[in-house]
Amino acid sequence: MIDNKSGQFNLRRIIFSYGFYIVLVAVFIIYSLGATSFLTISNLANILRDIAPLLVIASGLTLVIVTGSLDISVGSIALASAAAGIFLTSRLQLSTPAMILIALAVGTCLGAINGFLIVVLRINALVTTLGMMIALRGVGLDLLGGSQWMVPDALVDFTRLKVGPIYSGTIVALVIAGVAQVVLTRTVFGRHLAAIGNSPVIAARLGVRVRLTTFAVFVLSGFLASAGGILTAAHLAVVHPYLGQGLEFLGVAAVVVGGTSLFGGEGSVIPGTLIGVITLILIENGLNLMGASPFVYPFVRGLIIFTAMYADSLRAQLHGQTRRIVTEATAVGAE
Amino acid sequence: MDQPYLRMIDIAKSFPGVQALKGVNLDAFAGQALGLVGANGAGKSTLMNVLGGVVRADVGHIEILGKTVEINGPLGAALLGIAFIHQELALMPTLSVVENVFISSFTTKGGLIDFRVAEERCAEALARLGCDVNPRTKVRDLAAGERQLVEIARALLVNARIIIFDEPTSSLTQKEQKHLFAVIESLKKEGVAIIYITHFLDEIFDICERVEVLRDGQTVGGGFCEELTRDGLIRLMIGDTISHYFRERKAQIGEPVLEVEGLRREGILEDINFTLHKGEILGLWGLMGSGRTELARCLTGLDPISSGSIKVRTNGALEEISPQDARRWLGLITESRRDDGLLLPMSVTENLSLANLRALLSRIWPFVDSGRERSLGQQFVDVLHIKTPRLEQPVELLSGGNQQKVVLGRWLQRNPAIYIMDEPTRGLDVGAKAEIHKIIADLADESKAILLISSEIEEMMGLSDRYLVLNRGRIVAQYPAGAGKEELMAAAAGVRTHD
Numbered sequence: 019m020i021d022n023k024s025g026q027f028n029l030r031r032i033i034f035s036y037g038f039y040i041v042l043v044a045v046f047i048i049y050s051l052g053a054t055s056f057l058t059i060s061n062l063a064n065i066l067r068d069i070a071p072l073l074v075i076a077s078g079l080t081l082v083i084v085t086g087s088l089d090i091s092v093g094s095i096a097l098a099s100a101a102a103g104i105f106l107t108s109r110l111q112l113s114t115p116a117m118i119l120i121a122l123a124v125g126t127c128l129g130a131i132n133g134f135l136i137v138v139l140r141i142n143a144l145v146t147t148l149g150m151m152i153a154l155r156g157v158g159l160d161l162l163g164g165s166q167w168m169v170p171d172a173l174v175d176f177t178r179l180k181v182g183p184i185y186s187g188t189i190v191a192l193v194i195a196g197v198a199q200v201v202l203t204r205t206v207f208g209r210h211l212a213a214i215g216n217s218p219v220i221a222a223r224l225g226v227r228v229r230l231t232t233f234a235v236f237v238l239s240g241f242l243a244s245a246g247g248i249l250t251a252a253h254l255a256v257v258h259p260y261l262g263q264g265l266e267f268l269g270v271a272a273v274v275v276g277g278t279s280l281f282g283g284e285g286s287v288i289p290g291t292l293i294g295v296i297t298l299i300l301i302e303n304g305l306n307l308m309g310a311s312p313f314v315y316p317f318v319r320g321l322i323i324f325t326a327m328y329a330d331s332l333r334a335q336l337h338g339q340t341r342r343i344v345t346e347a348t349a350v351g352a353e
Numbered sequence: 354m355d356q357p358y359l360r361m362i363d364i365a366k367s368f369p370g371v372q373a374l375k376g377v378n379l380d381a382f383a384g385q386a387l388g389l390v391g392a393n394g395a396g397k398s399t400l401m402n403v404l405g406g407v408v409r410a411d412v413g414h415i416e417i418l419g420k421t422v423e424i425n426g427p428l429g430a431a432l433l434g435i436a437f438i439h440q441e442l443a444l445m446p447t448l449s450v451v452e453n454v455f456i457s458s459f460t461t462k463g464g465l466i467d468f469r470v471a472e473e474r475c476a477e478a479l480a481r482l483g484c485d486v487n488p489r490t491k492v493r494d495l496a497a498g499e500r501q502l503v504e505i506a507r508a509l510l511v512n513a514r515i516i517i518f519d520e521p522t523s524s525l526t527q528k529e530q531k532h533l534f535a536v537i538e539s540l541k542k543e544g545v546a547i548i549y550i551t552h553f554l555d556e557i558f559d560i561c562e563r564v565e566v567l568r569d570g571q572t573v574g575g576g577f578c579e580e581l582t583r584d585g586l587i588r589l590m591i592g593d594t595i596s597h598y599f600r601e602r603k604a605q606i607g608e609p610v611l612e613v614e615g616l617r618r619e620g621i622l623e624d625i626n627f628t629l630h631k632g633e634i635l636g637l638w639g640l641m642g643s644g645r646t647e648l649a650r651c652l653t654g655l656d657p658i659s660s661g662s663i664k665v666r667t668n669g670a671l672e673e674i675s676p677q678d679a680r681r682w683l684g685l686i687t688e689s690r691r692d693d694g695l696l697l698p699m700s701v702t703e704n705l706s707l708a709n710l711r712a713l714l715s716r717i718w719p720f721v722d723s724g725r726e727r728s729l730g731q732q733f734v735d736v737l738h739i740k741t742p743r744l745e746q747p748v749e750l751l752s753g754g755n756q757q758k759v760v761l762g763r764w765l766q767r768n769p770a771i772y773i774m775d776e777p778t779r780g781l782d783v784g785a786k787a788e789i790h791k792i793i794a795d796l797a798d799e800s801k802a803i804l805l806i807s808s809e810i811e812e813m814m815g816l817s818d819r820y821l822v823l824n825r826g827r828i829v830a831q832y833p834a835g836a837g838k839e840e841l842m843a844a845a846a847g848v849r850t851h852d
Contacts, residue, residue, distance in 0.1 A: 205461075220444070225456075
């Protein structure tokens with residue numbers, strides 16, 4: 019009887035673990051049939067190009083979410099750091115690498131401010147990053163003076179480089195995601211992130227430096243947010259006032275769609291978040307090709323976020339249930 | 354005798370409002386197990402938290418092999434070879450066994466964790482404990498006994514010389530418990546000093562060489578187990594104030610108030626029939642997994658029933674009710690107060706009034722009258738002797754016994770005619786148990802009807818007027834008060850001796 023039950027549960031578990039692969043494949047097939055220009059090398063390459071900024075930002079978010087926390091300031095950090103970079107570069111006549119370095123440094127510092135507020139002043143992470151999200155958008159807009167600024171040609175040229183059909187930005191993003199995955203699963207820092215996601219109290223008791231690690235992950239998230247900001251700007255060839263808007267929620271959605279639990283403790287950048295990002299970008303790309311109204315996009319995004327959250331909640335319930343079944347089985351064994 | 358491996362000398366610690374430890378002395382020897390017993394709130398946990406580096410003592414010092422040591426946090430304790438196997442295990446369910454074991458001591462190669470070495474060492478340590486779990490298994494997929502072994506493996510791998518066990522058997526099956534004891538014996542042979550905290554005195558006599566008794570933050574006695582008796586230990590633990598409670602019936606058993614006929618829940622309960630009378634305590638006894646808790650949940654409408662009827666005396670006559678309405682007449686005291694019974698971060702008052710809010714509504718507004726809520730709360734705190742510094746105290750900060758009194762108090766405030774009590778004294782010490790027993794007996798004397806579920810046979814026998822024995826979802830036997838322990842046990846284990 020128990021075997022029978024666990025058999026059922028394994029089936030459910032498979033659906034929960036691989037559900038979004040199934041969705042991805044289904045969406046892919048539907049679009050291939052529905053939009054003739056979808057399944058072309060150039061469109062697929064475009065999709066891969068479009069995933070780059072979101073993938074970089076979502077990689078950092080994955081690490082934050084694995085600790086059971088959330089950083090919704092990433093979109094605004096992307097804007098503020100890119101704006102700071104372009105602003106200083108044009109005022110001081112600096113080179114393109116200097117602009118990149120400035121943007122990354124600003125992103126890192128903003129992440130450090132997040133970390134400081136959360137770890138030292140002990141303000142709730144969601145509230146902290148919400149405040150930063152609002153405030154930094156203002157800072158970014160102020161630096162830009164409300165208008166869009168051209169990005170140096172060298173940067174634009176770089177992102178037009180291709181290896182085969184794949185754009186250089188995609189390669190950068192994949193490398194970053196790969197490194198994030200290795201950091202998450204194979205380094206002490208990464209395992210400590212997962213430990214904190216299970217329970218900060220237990221992690222601290224076992225000698226994990228919870229506060230330092232939490233601080234570090236927000237710094238990292240800020241750094242990767244600014245990297246995502248640079249990639250976005252390079253793609254569009256401009257830093258515009260709406261850069262990064264909504265990216266934080268799209269990022270969280272991608273992370274959760276990829277199977278990383280908002281409850282913390284487990285998740286992956288590759289394959290998880292990568293799949294999530296591809297799914298989201300793919301859906302929008304297809305909608306675009308099929309000529310859907312742009313006003314439909316936010317609705318579809320919202321729907322995806324709900325579905326992903328619901329699946330996450332079901333997964334959590336599933337694990338609660340399997341645990342109960344284990345204890346029942348041992349109780350029966352004792353009799 | 355040799356020098357003690359560990360000495361704790363004159364340890365004192367106070368928390369705001371409580372002097373938890375008032376100068377405790379304790380010696381532990383290598384290769385021996387020291388039992389640490391005491392009522393809830395006696396200071397065992399605080400003492401062990403001092404040793405484990407979780408809290409810092411105000412006064413006193415700790416010596417290891419005659420040298421004074423400073424314990425700086427849990428990591429500092431680990432460096433000194435002190436490991437703490439917590440009652441609520443300090444494991445991370447989404448991580449693998451090997452990650453749980455090495456979380457703060459991974460060896461790295463070029464910045465990356467060397468999982469091959471870690472897995473080998475982990476498997477080795479588990480093998481020493483007679484456990485063949487794959488180190489890559491996630492902890493959430495392990496059984497309770499295996500989880501505990503993982504935690505012990507962690508202690509072995511940091512070369513712990515002192516291992517503290519805090520109520521290690523509370524979630525284990527009998528087989529797992531036996532295995533644990535074998536592990537502890539082998540740890541002793543390796544020269545580890547064991548400190549073993551428990552409520553179960555039998556375990557002390559099974560596994561420990563010496564025992565130390567704490568009461569009110571002081572060591573009040575102890576010595577070699579061979580020279581002590583169970584009764585002697587209990588006397589030390591509770592002082593001379595409370596003796597083991599045996600109920601004297603004062604009120605007469607009256608008319609039936611609850612009648613259950615042919616109750617059935619697919620696959621779990623089968624053909625349950627019984628009647629509960631006014632002023633009666635009906636004991637329901639069965640082994641784990643017999644369907645005790647499930648029956649309590651069905652009666653109160655928490656789980657659905659497949660067929661059968663539940664009749665309750667409402668207005669002078671027995672009337673069939675639907676289980677969903679049952680909670681209007683039945684008060685359920687649940688088995689696990691932390692999970693199902695209490696709102697832990699909320700105050701004593703709020704927890705007490707929870708079942709009774711409707712009656713506390715102001716006469717004018719549809720809002721809770723907080724003045725009355727408070728005064729009723731205070732009244733029950735006084736009646737039940739709930740030890741709390743103030744009414745606003747979050748319940749999670751109370752000791753287990755006082756938490757349980759809050760659960761009871763909640764239903765007393767509501768004042769139903771019928772109580773269903775599922776393991777009302779689980780995890781409590783002797784003193785707190787006796788107090789809860791007294792409250793239950795008083796309820797029966799006030800003509801309440803009580804269905805008492807307990808896995809402790811002495812408790813059942815001391816309190817109940819009649820016993821039902823449940824086995825695999827069926828009532829297999831009924832006994833009047835005074836039936837023998839052996840008869841009950843035989844019925845519960847499926848041997849039919851009575852019909």
